[in-house]
Amino acid sequence: MTIRFGVIGAGRIGRIHADNIATRVRNAELLWIADINLTAADALAARFHEVSATDEYKRILDDPRVDAILIASATPTHADIIVEAAEAGKHIFCEKPIDYSLSRIDRALHAVENADVRLQIGFNRRFDSNHRRVRQAIMNGEIGDPHRVHIISRDPSPPPIEYVKVSGGMFFDMTIHDFDMARFLTGSEAEEIFAVGGVMVDPAIGEAGDLDTAVIVMRFANGVLVTIDNSRRAVYGYDQRVEVFGSGGSVYTENLYANQAHIQTTQGVWRDLPLHFFLERYENSFITELNEFTQALLSDTPVPVSGLDGRAPVVMAMAAKKSVELNRPVKVTEIEG
Incomplete structure (x- = not known):
């Protein structure tokens, strides 16, 4: 079929x-x-x-x-x-x-x-083999009980200002992937969110009413503490790293590179820059998410990322935005009413 x-x-x-x-x-x-x-x-x-x-x-x-x-x-x-x-x-x-x-x-x-x-939401990072291995380590108990999750997500350059003006803001456009990743890795729901941010990359982003730099701290229902580190510009390329620290160890991922070559001379040791942006870094995940969506339809089984999975990160983005505005932690229940 x-x-x-x-x-x-x-x-x-x-x-x-x-x-x-x-x-x-x-x-x-x-x-x-x-x-x-x-x-x-x-x-x-x-x-x-x-x-x-x-x-x-x-x-x-x-x-x-x-x-x-x-x-x-x-x-x-x-x-x-x-x-x-x-x-x-x-x-x-x-x-x-x-x-x-x-x-x-x-x-x-x-x-x-x-x-x-069926409705599936395009949170493609769940389908990345590295992030899946991190989740597997957590679910299998390989690192004991998870205590801390740290997500680094930094773009190589900010989007055009015209896009920023209609994007809904960084929390809805960029960080929303990280909110989903936090739920994916913890297997739990955020209860409280504290976010701080600034305009450190491009003053025009601030003039458009948005942030380009942010740190978010979250407490989840299962007790896990999660931090997200965002920037609209990492001069060295697309920075996508995750670490989970637990009672029995830790699991972490590094950036991906176009090659595995390291150059060593009397001047130092270095390598080429990471893959430049999401098109290259997450190429396979875009294919996998649609393969799994298609197979779910053919086999009449649930899709891997539901509509409710799409709703929850929006609530988290709203809480983060409110936290910045009020300069205090915001409970998710304040958004849900």
Whole structure:
């Protein structure tokens, strides 16, 4: 059997997913590309065999051949498209975040439940082999009881200011991956969050009302303490590291490199810079997440990252933002009401 996809959004992440569906995902077929910019949709569709393009995504929802849609459009469109796709009986893979509003997220999740379709959220880092090995070490008790989780996530350069203005802010756009990783590794839920931040990379980011540097401290229900270290610019490349310290040891990951060569001379010892950004660092995880989504549909089993998994990091982002504004720890219950 084959799962037939339509992709909504022909931007950077949409192009990645479309290419993977068409060429790398097992038992998957790409039928449609939709984007409000028809030129972009046409250009992406032309890269593949017999893929149609449109500037009206509802044409995909109306196509009875389509089994699943992949939402890679702008975040403010996600929740409404989820509702429409669910009502059309389509399974859904949606990029993060679902939305910036909990009421809109809840409406989308309710529509998915009512329609009895599957929804997976695109937290691709869960599918990275390094992060999975860290979780395995925790779940297998290899390091005893986990006490501390430290997540370092730093981009090589900040996004364009025009993007920053519509991104929802660093906590919703960047840190949200780290909030999800904290839940993934601890197997628990955040209870209290304290965040501090500043503008240390680009004053224009501050003028746009956002942060570019932050440290977040969280207490989870199982007692684990989690820290997240974020920056919009690491001059040496994409910095993605995790350490979990436990009663019986620790497990940690390092950055990935294009090669394993080390140069040693009388002047010192060095190596090339890490992989530059997420496109290179997480290339395989994007493929794996769609393989597992497709296989879940074919085998009628739960998807690995549910709608509720997509909702929780949004709550955490809201708590972090409120913490910065009030300069105090914020309990998650303050957000949930």
